Amino acid sequence: MQADAAAQPVLTTRGVVLARSGRRIASLPDLAVAPGQAVALLGPSGSGKSTALMALAGIRAPDSGDIEVGGIRLWALPSAARDRFRGHRIGLVFQSFHLIDALSVAANVAIAMRCAGLSPDHGRVDSLLQGLQLAALARRRADRISHGQAQRVAMARALVNRPAVVLADEPTSALDDAATAELLALLRQSARAEGAGLLIATHDRRVIAAVDQVVEMKAAA
Amino acid sequence: MTFVHLAFAYLRRRWGQALLSIIVGALGVAAVTAALAGLDALPRAARQAWGGVDLVVGPKGSALDLVLCCALHVSEPRGLVSLEAATKAVGNPMIRASAPLALGDNVNGWRVVGTTPALIDVYRAHLAKGRMWNDKLQAVLGATAARALHLEIGDSFVGAHGLAAGGEQHDRFPYKVVGILAPTGSALDRLVLTDFATVHYVHAEQARIERAERGSSDEDEGTASGDAATALVAAYRMPTAAAILPRQIDASETLSAASPSFEIARLAGYARPLTDAATALGLLLVAIAAAAAALGLMATLGARTRDLALLRALGASRAALATVALAEAAMIGAAALGLGVALGFGLLAVAGHALAQATGLQLEPSLGLEQVGGMIGGTILVILAAAAFPALRAAHTEIEELL
Numbered sequence: 001m002q003a004d005a006a007a008q009p010v011l012t013t014r015g016v017v018l019a020r021s022g023r024r025i026a027s028l029p030d031l032a033v034a035p036g037q038a039v040a041l042l043g044p045s046g047s048g049k050s051t052a053l054m055a056l057a058g059i060r061a062p063d064s065g066d067i068e069v070g071g072i073r074l075w076a077l078p079s080a081a082r083d084r085f086r087g088h089r090i091g092l093v094f095q096s097f098h099l100i101d102a103l104s105v106a107a108n109v110a111i112a113m114r115c116a117g118l119s120p121d122h123g124r125v126d127s128l129l130q131g132l133q134l135a136a137l138a139r140r141r142a143d144r145i146s147h148g149q150a151q152r153v154a155m156a157r158a159l160v161n162r163p164a165v166v167l168a169d170e171p172t173s174a175l176d177d178a179a180t181a182e183l184l185a186l187l188r189q190s191a192r193a194e195g196a197g198l199l200i201a202t203h204d205r206r207v208i209a210a211v212d213q214v215v216e217m218k219a220a221a
Numbered sequence: 222m223t224f225v226h227l228a229f230a231y232l233r234r235r236w237g238q239a240l241l242s243i244i245v246g247a248l249g250v251a252a253v254t255a256a257l258a259g260l261d262a263l264p265r266a267a268r269q270a271w272g273g274v275d276l277v278v279g280p281k282g283s284a285l286d287l288v289l290c291c292a293l294h295v296s297e298p299r300g301l302v303s304l305e306a307a308t309k310a311v312g313n314p315m316i317r318a319s320a321p322l323a324l325g326d327n328v329n330g331w332r333v334v335g336t337t338p339a340l341i342d343v344y345r346a347h348l349a350k351g352r353m354w355n356d357k358l359q360a361v362l363g364a365t366a367a368r369a370l371h372l373e374i375g376d377s378f379v380g381a382h383g384l385a386a387g388g389e390q391h392d393r394f395p396y397k398v399v400g401i402l403a404p405t406g407s408a409l410d411r412l413v414l415t416d417f418a419t420v421h422y423v424h425a426e427q428a429r430i431e432r433a434e435r436g437s438s439d440e441d442e443g444t445a446s447g448d449a450a451t452a453l454v455a456a457y458r459m460p461t462a463a464a465i466l467p468r469q470i471d472a473s474e475t476l477s478a479a480s481p482s483f484e485i486a487r488l489a490g491y492a493r494p495l496t497d498a499a500t501a502l503g504l505l506l507v508a509i510a511a512a513a514a515a516l517g518l519m520a521t522l523g524a525r526t527r528d529l530a531l532l533r534a535l536g537a538s539r540a541a542l543a544t545v546a547l548a549e550a551a552m553i554g555a556a557a558l559g560l561g562v563a564l565g566f567g568l569l570a571v572a573g574h575a576l577a578q579a580t581g582l583q584l585e586p587s588l589g590l591e592q593v594g595g596m597i598g599g600t601i602l603v604i605l606a607a608a609a610f611p612a613l614r615a616a617h618t619e620i621e622e623l624l
Contacts, residue, residue, distance in 0.1 A: 059534070059620045080538060087536015098531045102230040103222075110222035115535035120222050157535075 007034045008071065010164040010197040011056070016065030018051045024063060028052050029215045033165060033197035038188050040208060041201045043217030049201040052217065053169050056199065057090055058082045070164035087116030091158030091166035091196065093187070095173060097150045099157075101143035105134060108142050109156045116161050128156040132190065151183055155190050165197040172204045184210035224541055228548035235521055239549075242514040243556045249506025250561020253596070255568050256499035258586035262569065264489045266582040267293060271481040272344040272407030275463065276316075278307045278470055279452035284479035285488060291322055291452040292481040294332055294408040295580035297384060298324050298451045302476060304417075307453040310470045310478075315462035318342035319455035323420040328378050330386035331366045333396075333413045335420030341402070343456045344409045350374055351400030357419045361400035365410040365581075372398050380413075380423065393430070394423045411581045417450075507557075507599075511607040514553045518546055518611035529618035543612035550608035558600045562588075 009032040016028040026048030033039050043049050054060035056067060058074045067074045070089050077085055086092075099108050109128060110120040129135045132152040137145055142153065151171070158166050168187060172180040184200075188210060191198040200207055208214050232239050271292040279287040280300035289296040304321050311319045320343055323335030334340075338353045351374045353361055362372055372378060377395045382388035396415060404410055457463060463480060470478035522529070529542050566586060573584030588596070 054621065057534070083533070083536050083538060085536075086534070092534055094531075098527060100227070100230075100528050100531065102234045102528075103227065107222045107226070107230070111227065111532070112535045114222055114224065115532055115537040115541070117536065 007036075009034050009068075010070055011199065012066075012068045013056070014066045016052075016055060016067060017063045018048050018055060019063035020048075020051055025051060026217055028055070028062075028065070028217070031199075031215060033199055035164075035195045035197055036192040037213070038191065038198040038200065038211040039213045039215060040211040041199060041215050041217060042203070042205070042208070043201075044203050047203075047217040049203070049217055050169065053167055053201045056165075057092060057167055058086045084117055087112070088118070088161050089164045091161070091163035091191075093154050093158045093166060093168040093171055095170040097154035099142035099150055099153055101141065104139050104141055105129065105145060105149075105153050106138040108153055109160050112157045112160050118161060124160060125156075128160055131193070132156050132186070148179070152186065155187060159190055159194050159196065162194055163196050165199060166191050168198065168200045168202075170202050170204070171200060172202060172207060177206065180204070180206050181210070224537075224544045225548045228545050229552060231521065231525070231545070232549055232552055235517065238517045238521075239514075239553055242510050242517060242553050243560060245506055245513060246510030246553065246557025247560035247564055249503045249508075249510055250558055250596070250600075251564035251568060252499050252503030252506060254503075254562050254565025254588070255586075256496040256503060257592050257596075258565065258588050259569050259572070259584075260489075260493075260496045261589075262573075262584050262586040263492070263582075264485050266576075266584045267481070267485045267488075269406050270294075270408045270582050271485075272346075272405055272409055273318075273456045274343060274454045274481055275457040276311070276455045276466060276470075277452050277479045277481065278302065278310055278455065278476055279479070281475065281477045284477060285484045287452060287477065287479040288481045288484040290324075291454060292408070292479075293580070293582065294411060295582065301449040301451060302453070304448050304450040304453070306473070306475060307450060310473065310476055311453060311455045311466070313462070313466060315458055315466060317456045317458040319453055321417055321450040321453045323417055323449075324384060324451040325420055325424065326380040326382060326391065327384050327386060327388065328366075328370060328380055328396075328413050331370060331411060331413055332384055333360075333380045333415060333420065335415055335417040337417055340409075340414065340454070343454055344405055344407055345456075346402050346405045346407075346409055348400050349403035351398070354399055354414075354416050354419075357416055357422050358394060358396050359399045359415065359419075360396040361402060361414045362398060363402050363410040363412045363414070364404035366413050367398075367401045370413075372401075374398055374401065382427075391423050391427055394426065406583070408581065421449075507603060510553075510557060511603045514550055515607040515611065518549060518608065519614070522546065522611050522614055525615075526618055529615050530620050533618055534620045539616040542618060543616040546612040546615045547604070547608045550604045550611070554600050554604040554607070558596065562596070 011031060011033040013028055013031045017024055018026045018028060041049055041052060055062040061075055074082065106125055106129065109125045113120045129138050132155060134152055137149060172183060175183060184207060188198060274292045277287045277291045279291060280302050282299050286296060286299050290298050318339050320336045320340035324332060326333040376398045379390050379392050379395050381390045467478035467480055470476050532542060569586040576582050576584050
């Protein structure tokens, strides 16, 4: 399960310190996630994982340090450009998937292309849905699919723009062991197939067995 | 998949609320449309109906009655005038053409008008078929009357007493159709024309027969003098005549002059407060619909904060989020505008049909370019007003809401 060590990292962090409301809460160990590599960012609730994820996604600035995605210094980009960059190069999988109930499965995936300023590529959407065994559900509304199917739609949405890195926030919470194993396998396999790095922020130690590297969050000194 | 598609999907999810906003808005737009389009349609229908008639000379009384009776042919005559006096009153070089009218009979509700061939000149009409009359009991039919009565050249028909169907038939005095006029769009199309003397002849002869049957010997009983006319209609040669002739005629002791354009403008002026009230009601309904749409959007935005934050997380700009709210309001506004205009014209079509049945006036409502521009511009403003706050709120959604 080792990624190509020679490949340029798709996500690197150096000396990132995270703050909330002006107070330093955690420091992020330096990371270098290669294409196809899966890394778990492990820590208990309140350890700053979500704040770290927001910094890595270009949503909330770190107190200090550097974050590079696909060779681009994320926090050097102006706000609007950072939004576009996130849409294009960073795939996000949320804890409760966050699908838009009013849209179909296919539209939930396609809208990620529109949000990133790309023209929707229906062939790309169809092929991802096919790969995740969702083709038959493409036209079904998102609020009419099962929990497991929603997980896979969220994955397709995160991968549709061929991101450099996929950031997943507590994807296994509230899943039993079998479902956790299945989800992690699918997430790894899909990210690797797209050549994307995978970083999973979690408190769930079951994730450890499914990733290439585990990084523990440290509380700020 | 675009943000407009997303807005439509949201609208479909709350279709009941959206439909209510659309219906209230459409009712408002319909009221405004009916007021704006109808305001001008009635005078226009009247203008088309009176055709080339610039002046009606009749007995003293209401000028509006004279116009309604003898230019538009929608009401009953109020009295008679001396043909000699009326002819003398319009004997002026400023008059291009004039013709007397003798009303009193009908054919299945279509007016028989005793007149002279000069009436055709007043209306600038022409024959489509046949010829003008050259003897008593010959008739030339207006295009609409001929079609409705299924009469052709050479056919015969009998008139009946009075201007509405159902009067006593003059069975012994059948008319022969000798000509049919080309359509003019005016009241002339609805008339059955015959020689002026014919109307007097039919009534005099009918009265004589009835007297004979009753054994009466009173020669004047039930007949009007051959010099009597319901009115005289005239067309001006020059516009200045409008400023001089009516005043001169009104100065006479027995005659009254009426200008169709002046009287109908006056009538439309009376109707103005009604159309203003309809417009105000319409605008109020539009405002209520806009407020309902805005409140609906605000309410649903609260429930959609998560979706909007997601779109931001996926890279959508703040402007794109505002677009979603704006597009929803725009769809409601466009649907209300389209439905409202259709409804407004539908109402006017029903009213127009009823008016045509009752009077023959053809109501053809239309909106001018300026009015259409005003309604579209107004709708855009209402949409912007309704969507402004929801759009701002959407644009300020923070991604942290998701994590």
